[in-house]
Amino acid sequence: MKKIIVIGSGFSSLSASCYLAKAGYSxxxxxxxxxxxxxxxxxxxxGFTFxxxxxxxWMPDIFEKFFNEFGKKTSDYYQLDKLDPAYKIFFEDDVITIGDCMDKIxxxxxxxxxxxxxHLRNFIGKAQENYDIAINKVVLRPGLSPLELVTKETVLRVDQFFKTISQEVRKRFKNxxxxxxxxFPVLFLGAKPSKTPSFYSFMNFADFGLGTWHPKGGMYEIIKAMKSVAxxxxVKINTGSPVSKILVSDKTVTGIESNxxxxxxxxxxxxxxxxxxxxLLDKQHRQYSESYWAKKTYAPSSLLFYIGFNKKLENIEHHNLFFDTDFERHAxxxxxxxxxxxxxxxxANFPSATDSTMAPNxxxxGFFxxxxAPGLEDTQELREQxxxxxxxxxxxxxxxxxKKSIIFKESFCVNDFVEQYNSYKGNAYGMANTLRQTAFLRPNLKSDKVKNLFFTGQLTVPGPGVPPSLISGKLVSDLIIKKK
Structure with missing residues (x-):
């Protein structure tokens, strides 16, 4: 039985591990x-869970599809609730509430x-068509060739790869x-709306069409479920096992060094x-130079606060966006x-607003x-400010x-992303999905310098976000299985 070592245990690694183990690998x-x-x-x-x-x-269909591949359902592992409202957006003089269906929105x-x-119904109708093409055709391709983007559906939408979300939205709406x-939804793809191809409006369908959900107990329930499947x-899982080197002999990977x-x-x-x-590779085995990485557009980093409050808060929902300042300037x-x-x-995220298991009675x-920008100076003083x-x-x-109701607060920022995840410049979501960083223009799933070495996750195909990470794990496993 052929042996595969997987480095890391995030969504893409767990996904790849499950597919590879099912295919008969150790x-x-x-x-x-x-x-x-x-x-x-x-x-x-x-007693607080963050x-x-x-x-x-988002995209509950992708999670369901993943578990179905192993003869399971999400409901075998966690309870999924649709949020209503999905979220609130606070502006300076108004609050927009996004309900759980198109009629309310x-x-x-x-x-x-x-x-x-x-205009909204037309826009979301088009976004739904894009979603069907993206999820069932484009993202399931491994990014090996520009021709993967050429399907009879995408040819009819080629202009959407050269127009931006921003242009598409502003053509229809004035407010x-x-x-x-x-x-807002394309911020999940890690780039400015003015730099994101309008084809990615499928994120708007994911938002308004498919809705926002919550697994009872939090997102970590998905990780626990995937670990159970693995x-x-x-699959054998070793924690507390950092990898210090990827071993190569005669241009072929032979394993790793750990502990x-x-x-x-x-x-x-x-x-x-x-x-x-x-x-982790010797220099001659690396595909990309430091200058290659430095020139890429990365998704943002984040300053995060995890806060325990000793009372229930008012006028908030599970998800809350504060757009009460200049969106464009912050971008x-x-x-x-x-x-x-x-x-x-x-x-600001308050999971205990809808899920009582997430906080004491x-x-x-609260999660803020x-x-x-990635790579910024990160100090305790700046965090406090x-x-x-x-x-x-x-x-x-x-x-x-x-403020007087805070029991404790913990923070997490650029330094922590680097230290805990070896994240390049402390980015939080990987590499942005701009036109020049889409599909075959992203770093490869497969090394072209070292035989039998593969990559998965947010910096490769298909891109940032949890559902794309699940898909990335499937894509890399497919490439290996095809080599059999």
């Missing part, structure tokens, strides 16, 4: 941290801009709040940060002129996220005082 995972999950780990403190990383459950759009609901609401399939020991395998798949994975300070934002947008679990900015704005917009 699979062993090496994870540097004490628990599995990669960026999707969990913090449990004083998802350290991803907190949005159209009503809200109509309240803000008369006649906009008809700046509605524009921000429709441009173990049942015979001072050489471990041998027929194939190695790295789900760790791609740039870091290449530094420029992430992408065009990287610096700490002068007046940041931020996101009468308390609230400020998107920032931005904590105060966010708390003051949060109190003002939700009309309550909360």
């Amino acid at each position: 699979v062993e995972i090496f994870e540097k941290n004490p628990t599995v999950g990669g960026r999707a780990r969990q913090l449990v403190k004083e 998802d350290i990383g991803p907190s949005w459950y 159209c009503e809200e759009f109509e309240r803000i801009e008369t006649g906009s609901s008809e 700046p709040k509605l524009i921000s609401t429709l441009e 173990v049942e399939l015979g 001072g020991e050489n471990l041998y395998a027929d194939y190695v798949v790295s789900g760790a940060d791609y740039h870091h994975s290449e530094t 420029q300070e992430i992408y065009d002129n990287p610096k700490w934002p002068s007046d940041p947008l931020f996101y 009468g308390c609230e679990t 996220l400020i998107p920032i 931005y904590f105060d900015i966010v708390m003051d704005r949060f109190e003002k917009r939700t009309k309550q005082t909360v």
Whole structure:
């Protein structure tokens, strides 16, 4: 039986491990941290439960499809609830509430801009067609050739790869709040709406059409479920096992070095940060130079706060976006002129608002996220400064005082992304999906310098986000299985 070593245990690594074990390989995972999950780990403190990383459950069909491949269903492992409302967006003078169906969302759009609901239905109809093509055709291709993007469906939409989301939205809607609401989902792809091809409007269908969901107990329940599937399939998992070198002999991978020991395998798949994975190779075996990585557009990093509150908070939902400052200026300070934002947008997540298991009785679990440029200086003083900015704005917009109700707070920022995940420049979501970084233009799933060495995750195909990471694991496993 051929042996495969997988580096890392995030979504893409666990996904690849399950597919490879099902195909009959002997699979062993090496994870540097004490628990599995990669960026999707969990913090449990004083009865409060936090998802350290991803907190949005979109595209439920992709998760369902994954578990179905192993004769399972998501409901075998966790309870999934559709959120209503899906989320709230706080502006300076108004709050937009996104309901759990198109009728409610159209009503809200109509309240803000008369006649906009008809434009919205047309826009989401087109986005749904894009979703079907993207999910069933384009993203299931391994990014080996430009021809993968050429299907009879994409040929008819070729203009959508050269127009941007921003152009598409602004053509139809005039109200700046509605524009921000429709441009927000592509931030999950890690780039400015003005740099993201309009084909990616399928994210708007994922949002308005498929809805926002919550696995009871938090996103970590998905990791636990995937770990269960992997173990049942015979995957061996080693935590506290950082990989210090990828071993190569005669231009063929032979294994890894971990905890001072050489471990041998027929194939190695790295789900760790791609740039870091290449530094585990001797220089002559690396595909990409330092200047290659430096020129790429990365998804933002984040300053995160995990806060335990000793009371239930008012005027909030499970997911809350604070767009009460200049959206465009914050985007420029992430992408065009990287610096700490002068007046940041931020996101606040209160899973205990809908899931009582996430906080002690009468308390609230709060997760705050400020998107920032990767690679910024990260100090305790800066973290405190931005904590105060966010708390003051949060109190003002939700009309309550909360600072005195904080039991504890933990923070996580650029330095932690680097230290805990070996993340390039401390990015939080991998490499952005711009036109020049789509499909075959992303770093390869397969090394072209070292035989039997493969990569998976957010810096390769298909891109950032949890559902794409699951797909990335499938794509890399397909490439290996085809070599049999």
